[in-house]
Amino acid sequence: MSVLVEISGLSKSYAGGERRVDVLRNLDLSLGRGERLAITGESGVGKSTLLYTIGTLERPDRGTLRYEGHDVTGWNDDELSRFRNRTIGFIFQFHHLLPDFNALENVMMPALIARWDQARARRSAGELLETVGLAERLGHRPGELSGGEQQRVAIARSLILEPRLMLADEPTGNLDPATGGEIEDLLCELNETRGLALVVTTHNRQLARRMSRQLELRDGRLFPSAD
């Protein structure tokens, strides 16, 4: 499997009150194209921080982050945001959909911001909502959708710019087990059908086991999961 993301010597601290919190300490990680990776670990250990750093939303204090061999660590904010939009889709525990826009409009939004023409954005958003099983809900606003449906809209939205990597922070953390299971199925299916690499942080063992590799974040580094 060829390498998509290569992280070496990554360190990140937060200055919290009187004392500094060293969250990531000299961490290494290599992620293959189309790979499916779970990151587990206790609450507060730094899973979200790591995911946002992989996703270039957080900058590391030290270390390098390479995408397909390109070191993106020194890129400025504009370069990074352009790169991020084309390469990475994000899903969060809370979906962050825009409440005043319907499902179709929410999914179209990243494409409109990227200056696609309306017709193309609309067509692509409609197809993606069909892919995630929401063909009948295009006109519903987030408040008119169930939690699982809202997460499906967020997944469709994360896919519209055709990323190669999906980063999901506790994607089932806010859902009941059955609905969470359906979202797991959908993420695995997208990984298989689109060759999309997938990194999920999770407390959910069932979701972690469905990934091809499980790593536990502990003391600022990643270890093969005991589970």
Ligand SMILES: Nc1ncnc2c1ncn2[C@@H]1O[C@H](COP(=O)(O)OP(=O)(O)OP(=O)(O)O)[C@@H](O)[C@H]1O
């Ligand atoms: N912006 C910030 N400023 C200061 N400290 C922060 C900041 N963000 C996170 N932290 C601290 O960094 C540590 C790691 O937080 P993070 O959210 O990455 O943990 P997590 O493993 O995702 O936890 P959870 O499982 O509860 O989501 C925590 O101790 C947290 O308090």
Ligand SMILES: [Mg+2]
């Ligand atoms: Mg977290």
